[in-house]
Amino acid sequence: MPSPLSGPFRRDRFFQFGLLLVALVIGAAVLAPLLAPGGPYTGDPATAYLLPPSLGHLLGTDTQGRDVLTRVIYGARISLAVGVISQVVASLLGVTLGLISGYYGRRVDAIIMRFADVTLAFPTLLLLIAVAAAVNPSLPVVFVVIGIVGWAAMARLVRGQVLVLKGAEYVLAARALGAPDRRILFRHLLPNVRAQVIVAATLGMAGAIMAEAALSFVGLGAQPPTPSWGSMVADGRDLLRVAPWVSFAPGIAIGLAVLGFNLVGDTLREAFDPKLRTER
């Protein structure tokens, strides 16, 4: 296959910008201890209480005297982890159930899809809040819950694709050769839905980052003093008039990270969509 990232997409401004943002998030997460001026938990409220941005503290300090820039950099770790883990969970569940649903059809399909409908019928955030509140709020719970909530959209996507593909002549040819279902599912169907799954997971990362931020903002995600962007925004919400940097810095980080993953996801979708490509 020609790489979908070749040709016009490499020069696409939006894609480049998105890629830059995603690279920044990944870079910050991986290199946090090297990039950050201090530790995420170290700070002395007596000497560094709510200092405005300066050369010593580029983004200022919070009420505990901790460096905001440091905490924003460390916060990338949590956001990235939420994005990756939740989408891995969503993809594993969604792809498996979507393949089964689309390929076997009939009753299996009806049952799986009704479960998907039920999942999708809940307002996602409300469901997340309900689940997070029911069990002890903690980050691992948030990772998994966001992933589980994401299975339904992924399963629908995969199922729809499989419904189209299972009538393709190469699938019929494989059946005529006597290929067992396992082989048809993994060698013929899965490789042909992979691109769509990657796109959906990339876009899903953006959603997961926002969901985690929202949960942490209301106190149902990361617990203090963990440097999560969502809880950092919450920390500063009463200080907006006196120390806006405390909320603004993590807020802008959330916005840019979400924007980055969305731009990359959108470009990938266009790249993989055969209708938008001139050659087959």
Next chain:
Amino acid sequence: MSSPLVEVRGLVKYYKATGFLARKAPPVRAVDGVSFTVGKGETLGLVGESGCGKSTVGRTILRLQDATAGSVFFDGSDFLALDPAALRQARRKLQIIFQDPYSSLNPRMNVGNAIAEGIEIHRLAPRAEIPGRVAQLLEEVGLDPGYAARYPHEFSGGQRQRIGIARALAVEPEFIVCDEPVSALDVSVQAQVLNLLADLQARRGISYLFIAHDLAVVRQIAQRVAVMYLGRIVESGRTEEVLARPAHPYTKALLSAVPVPDPETKRLRIILPGDPPSPSNPPSGCAFHPRCPDPDKDERCTTERPVLRQIGGIEVACHHAKVNR
């Protein structure tokens, strides 16, 4: 032809309407009682216009779709009644080649793996010998053995069709359903693929069910031909006889539509009025009667369904068919 290789008896395929709004709708009778035989090393052409059920016949024979009724005798047993384990074994003897050279190959599987698939499934060769087999097969269908590592999008329609043929040949079939294998190709490429199919038949003694809508193509490759209209066979016999002296008015109309490469030839074009009727609500009596141009058409045509009968070496389902008309 003493005992046929494949014998299809009373094949029926109805599509039931599903969904709660359509529960009362009559089933679509795609195939409505089709019987024929194919001898060893023989080609039977199955012709008819779009929607007459000819592709469905091919697919139900191979159990790519479930038949509603009927049987397909192959190798002494009913292929349609085999249990799953026996079916998987038997599948390799009956293969299919498709019309669309674009959708017939998995875009994400290289050609070598596509051809090797059948060999792997049926363990026809030790793993180490598979690349050699694939190379042989590519050569047999007239392609460079070095193409094995390439992907389908790197090939032309004709080349893809050859790859599809190699994939079917890999499991050493005795019978191949060719589902309009050349209709999507340029005329020059059509001839090459037809020649390849004929060569393979001569070399390996394979039998074909050759599905087509183009009588000129069938004339080239099939020893016998069966003409379908609305899910049933209306005429069948040796190709040269049917094409020289068609007995059914539908066959006559089909034949009159075949272009003749001589502008001087004066010939009668029979233009059928109307469209083919819906197979969910076929006309009473002879399904062809509303469009039939035969001057002898009468009351009986609208009430009594004609059955296939022998007329001068041809089987025809028409009340008014006569010898040598």
